[in-house]
Amino acid sequence: MNQFPLLSMEQTIDMIKQLHDRNPAFGMDIYEENFQVKDFLILENNGEGRASSYTRCEYYILILSLKGKSIRHINQHDYMIESQSLQLLTPGVIHSFDDVSEEQNSYLIIFNKKFFDTELKNLLEFHSLDLSPANFQGSEFEKIKNIYEQIDFEYKYKQEDYKQMTKSLVTQLLLILKRKKLFYSKNRVQNRAEQIFSQYLNLIEKHYQSKKVIQEYADILEVTAKHLSETVKEVSGKSALIYIHTRILKEIKYLLVYTNLNIQQIATMLSFKNSSEFSRFFKRYEGISPSKYRLSFKNP
Numbered sequence: 001m002n003q004f005p006l007l008s009m010e011q012t013i014d015m016i017k018q019l020h021d022r023n024p025a026f027g028m029d030i031y032e033e034n035f036q037v038k039d040f041l042i043l044e045n046n047g048e049g050r051a052s053s054y055t056r057c058e059y060y061i062l063i064l065s066l067k068g069k070s071i072r073h074i075n076q077h078d079y080m081i082e083s084q085s086l087q088l089l090t091p092g093v094i095h096s097f098d099d100v101s102e103e104q105n106s107y108l109i110i111f112n113k114k115f116f117d118t119e120l121k122n123l124l125e126f127h128s129l130d131l132s133p134a135n136f137q138g139s140e141f142e143k144i145k146n147i148y149e150q151i152d153f154e155y156k157y158k159q160e161d162y163k164q165m166t167k168s169l170v171t172q173l174l175l176i177l178k179r180k181k182l183f184y185s186k187n188r189v190q191n192r193a194e195q196i197f198s199q200y201l202n203l204i205e206k207h208y209q210s211k212k213v214i215q216e217y218a219d220i221l222e223v224t225a226k227h228l229s230e231t232v233k234e235v236s237g238k239s240a241l242i243y244i245h246t247r248i249l250k251e252i253k254y255l256l257v258y259t260n261l262n263i264q265q266i267a268t269m270l271s272f273k274n275s276s277e278f279s280r281f282f283k284r285y286e287g288i289s290p291s292k293y294r295l296s297f298k299n300p
Contacts, residue, residue, distance in 0.1 A: 004269070005056035005259050006250070007094060009037045009110060015055075021046060026107065026152055040166065041110040042152055053297065054096045054254040059112040060124070061089040062173060064148055066131075068104035074098045074131050076201040076247055084141045086177050087133035090124070107148045109170060112162050116167065123174050125180075134180035147173055196221060197235040200228065203241065208247045210271050214240050249285055252278075256294040263290055 005235050007015075013030050020043055022031045027043040029035065033294065065085045072079045072087070074095045082099075089095055091113070113294075116124070127220075136144060151169050154162040190198065197259035211217060218225040232240040249271060254267045282290045 003257070004056060004092075007054050007258060009039075009059055009112065010257075012055075012057060012059075012110075013037055013041075014046075014248060015041075020044065020079065026149070030153065036243075039112045039115040039157075040163075041108070042148070043108045043110070045106045045108055046102065052096045053257050054094050054250045055258065056092060056094050056254055057089070058091050058108055060091065061201065062109040062170070063087050063089070063128070064107040064113075064144060066105040066107065066145070067102040067104075068095050068102075070104065071100060072266045073250075075205050076243060077131065079131075079133055081133055082135055084137065084146060085135045086173070086180075087131070087134045088127045088174070089178060090128040093131060096214065096250075102286055107145075109148070109151065111170065116170075119167070120171060120174065123171070123178065126178055127174065130181050130185075132184070134177055136182070137178070140176075144173065144176060175235050194237050196223065196228065200232060200240070203243055203261060204247050208251070209269070212248070214242055214244075217244075237292070245281075245285065251284070251288065252282055254291070256290055257297045266290070 012033045017030060020027075021030055028041055030041075030043070040113055063086070065081050065083055065087075067083050069083065070081045072081050072095065073090065075093050079087070147169050154166050154169070195221050198209075199221060200217055203220055206234075207216070210263055214229055215225045218228040220282050221228060232238065232243070236243075245269070251270060252266060255269070261269070263278065264275045267275045270278070270280040272281065279289055286293060288296075
């Protein structure tokens, strides 16, 4: 699979400035004159009802939702994000969000692989296989919120060994999240249809660049194309093909907005026969050409 370009922390800071206050009570001040992005950020997002375009990042994002509801689209999955939830986004996943409620408030911890070196390799790999959010209540949630506030304190005052202390606190958050995910998985029972549907979504994530027809996925799952189509429809209410096309569209939108690749290059990366076929595919779903879509983001 081709390696798609990923957004750096520096690029992201330029994109998200409108979501963050100057001189914030919590988190770093990204407007500060001498502000520099290194391998760790802690921020507060005071947003109002909005949506985002699809992005792919080279870093981890640990999001504590304090207030509001939103739908977070990650790879093939759509997650309803409630207040008092914790979620880790890992490098390379494609994601966007749609806010459901007007008032939003969340704490974000952003870090890259250099921040932990190889210390937490197994823990981070565990989370990369399960991107779902976890909900917390009462004292559990207050404990997590307090850890975020401790991390904020460490970076504001930079006392002795503050980076090591921060790594320890972030590790606590990741372990708490792992425990909750394991609790959910022990209590989650899938029937055969749900298992096939889940496997199908995971396969699309691996092969969407090169496999665009149901039969190819049915062959891997060792079922008939008809059975796969009927199963996906039964579980999700949607056609099996729409999941393949939706995943391809997400990637196209990301590449159009955040890279300078031309139409032919994007078409080639996603295994379209030519740019004409690529443009027809995009226009069928979006109603405009890829070039016009790109222009709408550069000149909103």
